[in-house]
Amino acid sequence: VTERRIAHLDMDAFYASCELGRRPELRGRPIAIGGRGDPTRRGVVTTASYEARAFGVRSGMALRTAAELCPDCLFLPVDFDLYRDYSRRFKAALRKITDRIEDRGIDEVYLDLTGLEGVERDRGAWLARQLKNCVQQATGLTCSVGLAPNKLLAKIASDLNKPDGLTVIEMDDLERTIWPLAAGRINGIGPKSQQRLTALGIHSIGDLAQASPALLQRHFGERHARWMIDCAQGRDERALVTESSPKSRSRETTFERNLHPRTDWHALAAELARLSRELARELALRGYRSRTIGVKVRFDDFRIVTRDLSLAQPTDEEVAVRRAAFECLARIALDRRIRLLGVRAGTLSHRDDPITREGSPKVNVRKDAATQGKGVAAPGQMAAQQHLPLFDEQV
DNA sequence: TCTGGGGTCCTAGGACCC
DNA sequence: TCTGGGGTCCTAGGACCC
Numbered sequence: 413v414t415e416r417r418i419a420h421l422d423m424d425a426f427y428a429s430c431e432l433g434r435r436p437e438l439r440g441r442p443i444a445i446g447g448r449g450d451p452t453r454r455g456v457v458t459t460a461s462y463e464a465r466a467f468g469v470r471s472g473m474a475l476r477t478a479a480e481l482c483p484d485c486l487f488l489p490v491d492f493d494l495y496r497d498y499s500r501r502f503k504a505a506l507r508k509i510t511d512r513i514e515d516r517g518i519d520e521v522y523l524d525l526t527g528l529e530g531v532e533r534d535r536g537a538w539l540a541r542q543l544k545n546c547v548q549q550a551t552g553l554t555c556s557v558g559l560a561p562n563k564l565l566a567k568i569a570s571d572l573n574k575p576d577g578l579t580v581i582e583m584d585d586l587e588r589t590i591w592p593l594a595a596g597r598i599n600g601i602g603p604k605s606q607q608r609l610t611a612l613g614i615h616s617i618g619d620l621a622q623a624s625p626a627l628l629q630r631h632f633g634e635r636h637a638r639w640m641i642d643c644a645q646g647r648d649e650r651a652l653v654t655e656s657s658p659k660s661r662s663r664e665t666t667f668e669r670n671l672h673p674r675t676d677w678h679a680l681a682a683e684l685a686r687l688s689r690e691l692a693r694e695l696a697l698r699g700y701r702s703r704t705i706g707v708k709v710r711f712d713d714f715r716i717v718t719r720d721l722s723l724a725q726p727t728d729e730e731v732a733v734r735r736a737a738f739e740c741l742a743r744i745a746l747d748r749r750i751r752l753l754g755v756r757a758g759t760l761s762h763r764d765d766p767i768t769r770e771g772s773p774k775v776n777v778r779k780d781a782a783t784q785g786k787g788v789a790a791p792g793q794m795a796a797q798q799h800l801p802l803f804d805e806q807v
Numbered sequence: 808t809c810t811g812g813g814g815t816c817c818t819a820g821g822a823c824c825c
Numbered sequence: 826t827c828t829g830g831g832g833t834c835c836t837a838g839g840a841c842c843c
Contacts, residue, residue, distance in 0.1 A: 426843095447811070456811050458843095471843095474809040490811085517814085517843040602841045635817095664812060704835085714810075720836055754812090 417525040417536040418652075420558045420566035421543055423502065424575035426519035427459035429553045430498045431488055442485045444469055444478050449489030451479035454668055458490060462575065495519075498551055505550035506543060514563075514652040522563055524652050535559075540578055564648035565590070567599050586646045591618030598643045608632075620644035657760075661694055661702070663687040664754025670712045673746035680750065684741060687755040688734035695733075695757055699764070701726035702757030705736035709744055710752035718756075719743045726761050733757065 423429065427445040432438055442464035447455020457478050460469040467482035478485060499518045506513060512524035525531050525539050540559045547555050556577040558569025568590065569579040581589060595617055596606040608631060609615070614623050621644035628637035642648065665687065671680050684707070695702060706720040719740035727733065737755050 454808085454811085456809090458811075472810075477809060492812095520843070600841070604840060633818095659815070660813090662813065666811060669808075706836095716838080718837060722835065752811090 414526070415561050417528075417531055417539075418560055418563055418566045419523045419525055419536070419540055419543060420560075420563065420570040421506070421521050421523065421547070421555050422557075422570045422574075423519040423547075423553060423555045425459050425461055426498075426553075427490065427495055428461040428464075430495050431491075432461070433498070433552055434494065438486065442467060442469070442482050443488060444475070444482075444485050445488050445490055446475050446478075447489065449487045451475040451487050454666060460485075498553065501550045502547045502553070502555075505546045509539075509542065509546060512652055512654060514654055515656075522566065522652050525559075535580065535582075537578070537580055540580070544576075544578060562646075562648035563650055563652070564599065564643055565646055568593070568597055571597070583646060587618070590646060591616060591621060591644075593617050595620050595640075595644075598640075600643075601640070605632075617644050657762075658700070659760065660756055660758040661691060661698075661700065661760070662708075662754055662756040663691045663694075664708060664752055666710075666752045667750070670749035670751050672749055676750075680753065681738075683753055684737055684755065685734055687753065688737045689730050691755050691757055692728060692730040692733040695728040695760075699762055700757075700760045701728045701763065702733075702760050703727075704758040705733055705740065706756040706758060707737050707740035707744070708752070708754035708756065709741075709746070709750055711748040712751050713748060714751070715748075717744050720758070722759070726759070728763075 428443055431443065431445060440463065442461060444457045444460045444464050446457040446459075447453060453475070455475045457469060457471050457473045457475060459471055460478070464478070464482055464485050467485070469478045469482050469485060475487060479487070495518055503513065503515070503521060506521065506523065510523055510525065510528060514522040516522060523543065525536050528539060530542075531539050536559050540557045543557055544555060547553065554576040556570050556574045556579075558566040558572070558577075558579050558581065560566040560569050560581040561583060565581045569581040570577070572579045572589075593616060594606070595601050595609050595614060596603070598617065601609075609620070612623070612627065612631065614620055620628075620640055623641075625637060625641060628640060631637075632640065665683060667679075667683075673680065702723075703726040704720055704722050706718055708716060708718045710716050721736045721740050723732065723736060733755070
């Protein structure tokens with residue numbers, strides 16, 4: 413059994429780099445990409461150039477906050493079409509080296525270099541350099557590559573020397589290089605898990621490796637604990653996932669100001685209709701049909717509520733999507749101002765798929781505040797019911 | 808007016824079926 | 826009267842990732 417050689421490739425400050433590729437005269441200036449490119453409006457930074465990062469600007473930060481930290485920062489609106497184009501180009505270029513590629517979003521991939529020509533010479537470092545050259549030639553952009561015996565370590569490695577990095581990690585490097593890192597550097601350990609680990613006195617990956625398995629099991633369950641221990645030991649046997657079909661599609665909007673469920677009902681309903689229309693059009697365009705339509709609401713206190721509805725038959729039609737979406741919304745008790753509204757289509761099948769099941773889905777009504785019918789209906793609920801016919805018939 | 812938009816996967820209870 | 830054990834589907838929420 414020969415050890416695998418897995419690379420993780422991550423584009424550097426991707427959105428910002430794409431913008432600079434199109435407007436090189438901005439090079440050297442602090443720039444931040446996010447929202448509509450207007451820091452007085454609602455939105456967050458998706459990517460900051462390294463010059464902007466020097467001022468403390470980070471992704472996820474409110475645009476307004478970024479503008480305060482870095483008054484000279486240039487703000488640009490998100491242009492997904494441009495980034496998708498760059499994304500296609502670097503992935504197509506890499507595909508000439510190997511087709512064993514796992515797509516991890518717009519700016520990341522894993523590649524399995526095991527057995528490729530030239531890989532045995534220096535454990536893959538030369539090939540990893542070729543990956544970087546290849547991306548550079550195809551896009552003019554830099555990336556960072558991690559090379560390791562598995563995905564877990566390759567991912568950690570690619571993050572160690574950014575930007576324009578190339579980092580090789582072997583099993584022998586585990587204690588020296590990996591164990592000192594925070595547990596949150598493991599892909600899959602996010603803020604919540606990190607906080608729970610900290611409460612147990614576990615900070616680094618090394619702490620995790622030496623923690624009592626029984627303790628971890630008590631706090632995280634058998635499966636999760638097993639997984640964390642394996643990660644801390646650098647163990648990861650997962651193969652690359654080179655093919656996958658989408659599970660869901662969605663559309664959502666954060667309003668410029670929080671909307672009142674009653675006084676702003678017209679705007680809310682119009683937005684739900686618009687999102688439904690866009691979603692249906694996308695389904696039809698891509699040849700998908702959905703059997704589960706859902707709605708998501710984020711209130712002004714950031715609480716998120718979702719409602720799903722399974723349909724008798726999969727659909728890609730605007731009217732069916734909209735009707736289901738309004739039914740879902742009517743089941744949510746709208747007792748606060750609304751910040752975000754979204755529509756989701758799940759349980760996707762393809763136009764050409766054979767029909768796998770027929771008949772109606774099970775009726776399974778969950779008891780929640782809006783469906784119990786006790787007492788007075790919430791204002792939003794009444795509004796939703798009142799306006800349902802209007803938007804159902806509107807084309 | 809701090810906190811986007813688009814995804815995946817997991818869990819868990821109840822319904823329902825065998 | 827009391828007692829089962831899967832297995833799947835549906836729904837809601839939550840963690841996490843890019």
